[in-house]
Amino acid sequence: MSYARRERLARWASGGLFQWRAVWAVGQLARELTRPHPAPVAASLVHIAAGAPGPAAERALRVLSETTDELFAEVAYQCLLQTDVDKRVWTSVAAPVLFTRATGTRHRPRVRLVHLLDQDPTGQQRVVDALMGCVSSDSPRRASLIRFLSVTDQPVVLDALAAAWRRSHLPSDLVTEVVMANQHVTPRDAGDTLLAVAKDRLDLLDHDRAGTADTLLKGLRLPGLADKYRRALRTLRPGAARERVCEHARWLYNEGDEARAAAIDAGYLPEGGRDRVLFLYLTEQWELYDAADPGGDVLYDVWVANRPGLSHQISDIARRTGRPDPRTRWETAHPLSERPATPSTPRIGGVSGAWGVGGGGFGGFHA
Secondary structure: OOHHHHHHHHHHHHOOOOHHHHHHHHHHHHHHOOOOOOHHHHHHHHHHHHHOOHHHHHHHHHHHHOOOHHHHHHHHHHHHHOOOOOOOHHHHHHHHHHOOEOOOOOOOOOEHHHHHHHHOOOOOHHHHHHHHHOOOOOOOOOHHHHHHHHHOOOHHHHHHHHHOOOOOOOOOHHHHHHHHHOOOOOOOOOOOHHHHHHOOOHHHOOOOOHHHHHHHHHHOOOOOOHHHHHHHHOOOOOOHHHHHHHHHHHHOOOOHHHHHHHHHHHOOOOOOHHHHHHHHHHOOOHHHHHHHOOOOHHHHHHHHHOOHHHHHHHHHHHHHHOOOOHHHHHHHHOOHHHOOOOOOOOOOOOOOOOOOOOOOOHHHOOO
């Protein structure tokens, strides 16, 4: 069928002036579903079922609902795809067609969409992708879809829901809601850090991977789940993840205030001796700092050797809290009369101040 003929039939089917012609046009389009390349015709029938008046819409909906299993994949895909084009599609077409009762399904709920995925679990990725697109961050809330995703045990759908928790960005609020409601969505391994904490599987946390801490801090932004990630941040064993929490706490970036609170509450300390002294100073744990560096010599060496940003941060804390400022000590040890004729700033640098760079820890220092 040519594009022009298909569009003409679609206009006749959607018009309300001659109902007999509208129903006839739907019948003509229905015949094309059995021919090669049925996607455009299926899309037209979806829009007719969603918006045409009276008998034509009923006929189009019946055609879509009664398609054979071989054609249903295209119908299901178009139903899901067109929900973003026409907001009426979900309620009037997609939900009735996809969630029609079906027999012979291996998983629940026993509806036609599940039957389709059970028959061809590896060949319907585009249908699953379109389904997940209906619960994206900008999708409206569709009650029937939320109910379906909250109870289904269809493996392909469960994998898609779990995969949404492995991406660099957080899952949408709708995905978060259905995953928390669905007992069948479970983390598979240590790579599912975000999902593991949400599902109370702290035994899966990889304490030797720094990214674990980054993921836990990211999870604090999930609605209603922040307390789960706060608790997890405070249960880390010695390892790279705990070291990363200390790094975030020191720099106060990316939820650094939460990292600092977790590190102090749990008593986390960097492994390196100088790193530990600097960490205690920057987090203002004065009793522990004074015990670790009673004369301030370690902090002074760090101030002199490290990069300007860190040295300035140390001096700022000293001025704000009334602690001894290493800058004052350096200036006392280097009076103006003994400095070169062309004064220059002491070389505060040469070793990276980034955590773990240059040999590990703060500025590459070790015990």
